Amino acid sequence: MEINNQKSVKGEKTKYKLAHSMKECMLTTSVENITVKQIVENCGLTRQTFYRNFLDKYDLINWYFDKLLLKSFEHMGRGKTVYDALVKKFTYIQEEQAFFAAAFRYDNQNSLRQHDFELILDFYENLIRENTGRSLDEDTHFLLEMYCQSSIFMTIKWVLGEMECTPEKLAQILVMGMPGTLEKLFTESGILN
Structure with a gap:
């Protein structure tokens, strides 16, 4: 051992x-x-x-991002909220801004953008399933996909310097922009105040 x-x-x-x-x-x-x-x-x-x-350099970038994301979201649902996890994620990204700006600019096969989407969508789906005991219906799954895609799009704009705000402000805006159905589900799941 x-x-x-x-x-x-x-x-x-x-x-x-x-x-x-x-x-x-x-x-x-x-x-x-x-x-x-x-x-x-x-x-x-x-x-x-x-x-x-x-497998390749993109696999390396995605692995490094996974490490960051796991640190950010590890306590969500156990006293930490979506807002808390997003602040932590954006703070880590800000500390490694040059790395993530370069990584997010690449948008082809095995990109960090697609990897982030798949990772966060899967994370939210699993957390909701664990906390509510049920899977998402088709409409709610659609809303979650849309929310994750738009959140990543805005995160990339922020990383690339196209919008200026603190990690706390970005997290606040993304939580405020959550569709009502998801807000209710996230609240039920104990991951949103």
Whole structure:
């Protein structure tokens, strides 16, 4: 058991090392033009190590974003609200603004934009199902998809500097913009005040 735990910790350190290298590369090169060779040479690892951990550079970006999102939303429904989680998420994104601005600019296959949508939609669906004991009906699912897409769109505008506000203000606006049906469901689920 101890050996597996050590391997897991080492694997996480390697992934973070690759993510840090990717962030450094993003300071001077667009995401599309960064190569795996650049990433590994920058941090002293091998291509084999990279591919043992990630499918491609977009998989690396998405993994790093997952880590951020998990930290942001880990306590939602257990004393934390959607607003609290969004503030935390946007604060993390703001701290890593250069990385996320570059990552969100890319909008093709395996993009962070699509990954964020799928991740947050799935997260909300599972949380609602756990807290209410029922799945979403078709209309409510449609509203949740629409809300998640529009939230991500506005988040990207914010990350790219097209709108200026604090993480708290952005979270407040996104919560205020929630359709009434979702607001009621989120309140029932204990994740909205």
